Amino acid sequence: MNKLADINKEFAKWYQDVLELSEFVDQSPVRGCFVLRPYSYSLWENIQKVLDEKIKETGTKNAYFPIFIPESFLKKEKKHVEGFSPELAVVTHAGGKKLEEPLVVRPTSETIIYSMFAKWIKSWRDLPLKINQWANVVRWEMRTRPFLRTIEFLWQEGHTAHSSKEEAIKFAEKILNLYKNFVQDYLAIPVIAGLKSESEMFAGADKTYTIEGLMHDGKALQMCTSHVLAHSFSKSFDIKYQDKNGKLESPYCTSWGATTRLIGAIIMSHGDQRGLVMPPKIAPIQVIIIPIFKDENDKTKVLDQSKKIKKILELKNIRVDIDEDDQSTPGSKFFKWELKGVPIRIEIGPKDIEKKQIVLVNRIEEDKNLKKSFVKIDKVDFEVENLLEKIQKSLFFNAKKRLENNLYKVQFIEDFGARLEKNNGFYQTGWCGSSECEKKLKDYKGTIRCLLQSKENDSCFFCKKSSKTDVLVAKAY
């Protein structure tokens, strides 16, 4: 059987192994572009479904904008083009001819979307305008890793326009909260939310909010961001509306996105030495049934019973499958579905049928005595629902414990610099607000992940002058 690299010693190798062996993604012939195989794509579909519903509940409507952006549009917002120009893929030829103006493959759609907003927003009655797009985007990254940093990735990008800055800030915060709740409740990943420092803000933003998670190896992962763009794009794209008094005003904009990076977060938060672990609420398959038999007579009986149980569970909207492959042993099937991280395995054999029971196996329980439980067939739906809920809660609980155990309150760089560089984890410290002090973190491979609400430090971690705010420092993906 295939073996994964040691998750605690060679995490990067483990990540690569688990993605390949679970048939999750595959390297494509294009550098840095990965194929999402059916198993990972169906995880993305489940994420989309929940997130899409929640986004629509905020009054945001989906639309679709072109993948190509005229190069001149990108240049209209100075900071934006500075941030993105090193990463652009450019179409110079089309239809057999050189284009008069090159077209950029969207790295994000602010420029094309706000150029349309300028046509659509005329009066205060057109505000707020809230648009979301599910799309692919391209950023020419040099070092890529599936889900975390890829040349093409899938995401949703929301873009809104409001009549006041307060309303825009409130909406950007509402979306951050939506992301936070989604990530915690569905992906079972606890996060720390806060504002980015200026150097880490989105190119063109006035404020960037982020949620940061702590991965298995102790590194931080930026999960979702929400930006207050304020007037930057509405001025560059000349969006103007008449307010109630007939005065021409510029609206205040926001943009926000969640990407396939969330899939990487799930893997790096919950995965273990046996493979992936899918949080039940979002798992492509929540329950896998393994029929166990020796002869043809038993086979029919066991398969019939498996199908009955599948139907019972499907009535409760549980995503369930039977592994009917007759070329593999039950043992290799156990291994396969544990690798794929299916939360519950059901084993059914002829003796179980006689006893009117089945075996439930909990993917994340390490204690052999607690891992398996015998369940009466007439209670299987109830027991499976309970166990799914229990696993979802345990995953969040375990990840929260890890985050708490690895969040260090520290004062000065000399106290934590060496640890930051060697051991990973989150460090809460004070900061004077200067970019000079912030830059010093690079020497230890750390960055400010976000500013914190709670203020426990009086002095800056580096210059020891008065601290303006506490910050969360970590090594990050």
Place this chain on the structure above:
Amino acid sequence: MNKLADINKEFAKWYQDVLELSEFVDQSPVRGCFVLRPYSYSLWENIQKVLDEKIKETGTKNAYFPIFIPESFLKKEKKHVEGFSPELAVVTHAGGKKLEEPLVVRPTSETIIYSMFAKWIKSWRDLPLKINQWANVVRWEMRTRPFLRTIEFLWQEGHTAHSSKEEAIKFAEKILNLYKNFVQDYLAIPVIAGLKSESEMFAGADKTYTIEGLMHDGKALQMCTSHVLAHSFSKSFDIKYQDKNGKLESPYCTSWGATTRLIGAIIMSHGDQRGLVMPPKIAPIQVIIIPIFKDENDKTKVLDQSKKIKKILELKNIRVDIDEDDQSTPGSKFFKWELKGVPIRIEIGPKDIEKKQIVLVNRIEEDKNLKKSFVKIDKVDFEVENLLEKIQKSLFFNAKKRLENNLYKVQFIEDFGARLEKNNGFYQTGWCGSSECEKKLKDYKGTIRCLLQSKENDSCFFCKKSSKTDVLVAKAY
């Protein structure tokens, strides 16, 4: 109020008007790329939802492949590259550098998907492999029109591999049938199904099946296609598997797609002088409630009642909205929602509330006496469900009548050439099978849309030699 061009005299202008005035699409700053505004995008979402479920029922799984294809890959299948090379958009620069090998923006994904199939298919046990992708594609068209022919469009593309040619043909036919049923049952558009002649086949296909619809102006629209690729791509991409006897074999492939063109088909099939007409089963909004009142006192009463009715309908999963805009008159709201093609309008006024009734208005009924009906409030859900079903059926019935009335059985080009060129419609005639005779249709702006099952003609429409098959001839979009 805005007026649409005459649908019978200036259909192309009418199409443009209706798309703009109903806020359906908008021209983007990139030539030939259109913005799908929320109303048209939600129609696409409804189409996706139904089609995706039906595709999954065939055992096909969704996945995602890169948007970029190495130029050399496209060249591996000779006919394929000949067909697509004039339409390619090419990325030559990325990350600030010239690429060693240019990347093509996918016009369709056979080449990249079959290159992955070659990695995944090793044994007969890996077959059939059935993969579908929802994606954007780019074809550099010179003359574009929203939905019908655009530089970027959205679609699903299915790709399968089978162990026998018979199985591949059967599956391509199954998908054609799936498309046909979907288009007829949900979009209410009757179609004629059949094989394409060789000159109209997909570049790289062995057989192309099509469904063709007749639009309001009498022109044909190719709606969906399903291709038997047979060995073309599996040989170019060296896909090989061990059969049950250990022999290396090439699988037989199929590919098939449905695009945002279906939205154009809905508009051009059902639209009328008042605007769009959305088939109820797929309509973004099935029922619009217009509250009618004169003073504040009535306003509260009428809005309360409107909200109650909205809730009642939502319990039946009816997609319903209330137009609460207090800056417009009821008259302008009627006009607006008729333009948007919402199947049912509900009018509620204070007098109706007293009588415990509401007014149902049928979007497609032309007879003034039948258009409106008074309905008791306690029966509103039942009556709305009935009327939605009735409208769905009528739309299909009317479109079918038009197709039957415009399907002409003809013998020789001299009998129908002039009519084909001047008046549109479908012509059934005989064909010897030669491409020379087929080409003669170009003189009359016609093409063979598909080969027909029924054979009623003994001679070819042009050379008058023995006919091999009846064909459907029309002017097409």
